[in-house]
Amino acid sequence: MPELPEVETTCRGIAPHMLEQTISRIIVRNRQLRWPIPTTLGKKLQGEKIARIYRRGKYILLQVSHGTTLFHLGMSGSLRLVDENEAAEKHDHFDLVLTNGLCLRLRDPRRFGSILWAGKEPLQHKLLKSLGPEPLEEDFTASYLHAKSRQRKQCVKTFIMDSHIVVGVGNIYASESLFRCGIHPSRAAGRVSKQRYESLVQMIKQVLNEAIQKGGTTLRDFVNGSGEPGYFAQKLNVYGREGEACRVCKKPIRQITLAQRSTFYCLACQH
DNA sequence: AGTGCGGCCTGTCCGC
DNA sequence: TGCGGACAGGCCGCAC
Numbered sequence: 001m002p003e004l005p006e007v008e009t010t011c012r013g014i015a016p017h018m019l020e021q022t023i024s025r026i027i028v029r030n031r032q033l034r035w036p037i038p039t040t041l042g043k044k045l046q047g048e049k050i051a052r053i054y055r056r057g058k059y060i061l062l063q064v065s066h067g068t069t070l071f072h073l074g075m076s077g078s079l080r081l082v083d084e085n086e087a088a089e090k091h092d093h094f095d096l097v098l099t100n101g102l103c104l105r106l107r108d109p110r111r112f113g114s115i116l117w118a119g120k121e122p123l124q125h126k127l128l129k130s131l132g133p134e135p136l137e138e139d140f141t142a143s144y145l146h147a148k149s150r151q152r153k154q155c156v157k158t159f160i161m162d163s164h165i166v167v168g169v170g171n172i173y174a175s176e177s178l179f180r181c182g183i184h185p186s187r188a189a190g191r192v193s194k195q196r197y198e199s200l201v202q203m204i205k206q207v208l209n210e211a212i213q214k215g216g217t218t219l220r221d222f223v224n225g226s227g228e229p230g231y232f233a234q235k236l237n238v239y240g241r242e243g244e245a246c247r248v249c250k251k252p253i254r255q256i257t258l259a260q261r262s263t264f265y266c267l268a269c270q271h
Numbered sequence: 272a273g274t275g276c277g278g279c280c281t282g283t284c285c286g287c
Numbered sequence: 288t289g290c291g292g293a294c295a296g297g298c299c300g301c302a303c
Contacts, residue, residue, distance in 0.1 A: 002297090006296075034280090034298085072298095073296090074296090074298085075296060075297055076281075091281085108281095109281050110280045110297095112297060127298095127299085151273095152274095154274065161297095161298095162298095218296095221282095239296095260277095261297095262294080262295085
């Protein structure tokens with residue numbers, strides 16, 4: 001479920017409480033996530049001080065002196081800081097306990113998330129090294145997207161959701177940013193003009209920034225590092241609004257499936 | 272090399 | 288109320 005704004009919200013929420021703190025132990029209740037939590041993780045983290053917490057794409061990176069742990073929240077994961085004495089519930093698979101009594105707890109009903117050890121050069125890890133640019137950084141530009149998309153027949157929505165093209169644009173914000181710039185989601189990526197990519201890049205940045213400001217989008221169960229929901233859902237123009245009136249032209253919002261993902265758009269406003 | 276799809280899981284909701 | 292099926296915020300790995 002979490003897209004970039006939800007991961008960023010989580011990261012910002014937990015970092016101030018965890019930086020410079022010491023890890024006393026980890027608790028693994030269920031090792032079977034998307035990939036098994038490494039059996040050596042406890043040994044690597046125990047007694048280590050947390051030097052840095054940051055984000056790359058939808059991964060949260062937690063750095064200690066001799067390496068970095070990766071967290072990915074998959075579709076249904078959340079990370080919260082709780083008191084170490086708070087009872088774990090059914091889908092609370094992992095705890096990272098600090099010596100100050102706080103505990104970083106991963107809850108993930110569907111278990112599509114992951115926790116991995118990435119060593120000293122985490123950005124060279126197999127899962128990170130070929131990721132595309134960060135959408136909120138300056139190197140994510142219309143020229144880049146335009147160049148990458150030439151000759152591509154793939155639809156533009158699927159194209160911008162490919163993390164090897166640009167990270168962090170998930171199913172909600174892909175539909176939302178395409179609506180904002182009037183591009184039809186099933187248009188071929190290679191048939192979108194440079195000028196329209198200018199607009200798309202701007203809208204991706206805008207929608208992600210607004211969502212971060214609102215603390216992310218909570219559809220059913222996303223919560224930030226303190227267990228609170230995000231409030232961007234009420235700002236959505238198309239996602240989840242099939243049959244409802246377009247906020248601009250009042251015609252009904254349509255839903256289609258692209259690459260096995262539900263996609264929302266306005267037939268009148270998007271071409 | 273680009274593209275499309277299966278699969279990984281559990282929970283929820285909807286129609287019968 | 289029960290049951291089957293569809294669907295859900297991601298994305299790797301494979302076949303073509």
